[in-house]
Amino acid sequence: MLIVAILIGLLLILLLGLLFTPFIVKVNTRQNQYQLRWGIARVQFIPEKDDGRLMVQLAFWKREFSLLQMLAKPSAKKAAQPQKPNVQRRKKARTLSFHRLWKILRSFRMPFFYLDLDSDDFVTNAYWYPVCRALSTPTRQLRINFGGHNQCAFELRNRAVDVLIALIF
Structure with a gap:
């Protein structure tokens, strides 16, 4: 009995660890x-x-x-199986609403975002330069360069419990 309680406790700790x-x-x-x-x-x-x-x-x-x-590995070929007619009604597939999807996306956190962009067109770069300058913050840096290189760096964070809360509520 004690071993079962210890195993359930360890499983619960592992599950909570994965959630948080x-x-x-x-x-x-x-x-x-x-x-x-x-x-x-x-x-x-x-x-x-x-x-x-x-x-x-x-x-x-x-x-x-x-x-x-x-x-490049060849996939194992399955033998063709005759299809059985489906007599039962198909269950209606649950779709994810836009509101719920938006809540899930909002649960993600982005501590920093860095974008250094060149469109290979001097005029387009000149138009985008003030826009990127105005949209930049200390954690979101948008830059336009005229040197021909593009770079991006970001970090996304989330927890499984936050996704579950967004799905439920």
């Missing part, structure tokens, strides 16, 4: 950093010249996969 641990999406094009973190798990995309690698890390376990090899 933030998941973080980080993108930085200047440093080629693209990663998703949630608690002790991390998935990172590492771009290379001819291929890309996907690094998966869970606590002390770490594994890298080549995206080209993963996508």
Whole structure:
């Protein structure tokens, strides 16, 4: 009985940890950093010249996969099965309303956003320069450059409990 109570307690702690641990999406094009973190798990995309690698890390376990090899594997062919006529009525699919989707999107937090943009047209850059200057804040930096390089960096944060609250209420 005590072992069952301990297992239920550990399962409850793990579930609460997953609900309240933030998941973080980080993108930085200047440093080629693209990663998703949630608690002790991390998935990172590492771009290379001819291929890309996907690094998966869970606590002390770490594994890298080549995206080209993963996508080039032939899929197992399934034998054609005769389709059975569906006599039962199909259940009506629940759609996500715009209001609920908006609440979910608002639950995400963006601590910083950095965009350095060049449209390769001097006139267009000149028009966009005051707009980006006016929209910039200390945590949101929008810049127009005339040097021909584009960069973007941002971080998105959310928790599973915030998404559930947005879905329920």
